[in-house]
Amino acid sequence: MNHRPRRSVLYMPGSKSRALDKAATLPADALILDLEDAVSPAEKSAARDLVCEAVKSRPFGPREVIVRINGAQTEWGEADLAAAAEARPDAILLPKVESPDDIAKARAVAGDIAIWAMMETPRGLLNADAIAAAPGLACMVMGTNDLAKELHASHILGRTPMIASLGLALLAARAHGLAIIDGVYNAFKDDEGLRVECEQGRDMGFDGKTLIHPAQLAVTNEVFGPSPDALEEARAQIAAFEQTEASGGGVAVVNGRIVENLHVENARRLLAEADAIATLEEAAR
Template structure:
């Protein structure tokens, strides 16, 4: 069964802003990406590294997954970022623009056994997604849809059709190798209706959650990527019905006019496990 740890909402927080780092301790997010890359100006990058290290040492982030996005290893800051993150006690280090497994090898040479996450945002990354997902230290992928759209020279469409091939390739690779996979950001942070549509699309595709750029987006993502009450109720009834027919020597049940086989109960148990993990996090 896949890890039921919730990753519904994954919020980017600039590593250079103490007030944002403090506020994040009280936000109802499942994971935080502490960003040393795009959200930090060039002349602030060295100071941001120290600011973030101090905030993480202070703690207070609870059960939230702590991920640090470093600068690329081809930049003046990437190697020192990686070496610093190794000692920050985080759950994972996120490398931007991963295009091949060798990129992760280069990072692992600096970070040791710290779990790795990969930003998937280049055409070559899409084509190499299976090999990237198979890396021994990789535990998650994050879709960098803004950079991918730039590289592909696409036009913006609410249905994201120009990005579907890339999204699908990464999704298949992540599922094949047991990695978490998080959908890209929705840029119009005041457009709740548009965010809800895109979250629903991502959830329907199979993404574990959504990367977010503003706290106002958290509730929408949490709702979209949580099992609904109807889904929880159906899961319980499917399990009960199947166990009943199985006890009588049969292999197929019927719930709400639909066939229920063993594979459906596997999905149902995953749904209940995810709901339980979400409830535990909220209680914590």
């Protein structure tokens, strides 16, 4: 299993050279260098050149680097895909994916570069299982702003209008062994609201959250990272289970709760994630 940390996945505007320079110093697990929503039509070509040169020069250290291109149906999409494939980021993020064909067409150009898919339209969510099964897809990313617009839904605390869509994407991603990243929280100065939404996403099963501002990194990394208490319990569960197995005893118990194989598997996953986060943070210093 790949335990590459993706607690915080930060969008950076591809048209801003200073933003790209700053990205190399930020405590984000992954960076999305954006050629789509964050770039005006007049700046698309220049942003493409800027982003691809930055990717080629590899100034971002151990952070995972993803380029979000414009859609294939736009006048910039084909050139974006070709340039991103040549630059070879860790992944190429496709906007508004609605079918497995979207993945296949991108792979024909991108080759062995991982493809990520924005899940942000009703048709895309209804086709989530088929999309998740597409060869070459590594991660789904929720595009909750565009999705809310398409659904005519409101942005409210608790995201009740979004729950069905979030759940569909989660089911599809986990059924096919993919990573999945939650959508953005727009109020970048509202740490309390961000924490609530991060906790909701974590509890649902998302690997991390996309972010629109560096000020959101600390809260997001904290919430999506394993807590000391969780790690202590994980170690205790593994130790109790292994001791019970070795002694030929009956049932392992930790804190009054039975520990079974599924709990041990989850505990080992949690410890592996903690190790991967520590490795990433050490390498980024």
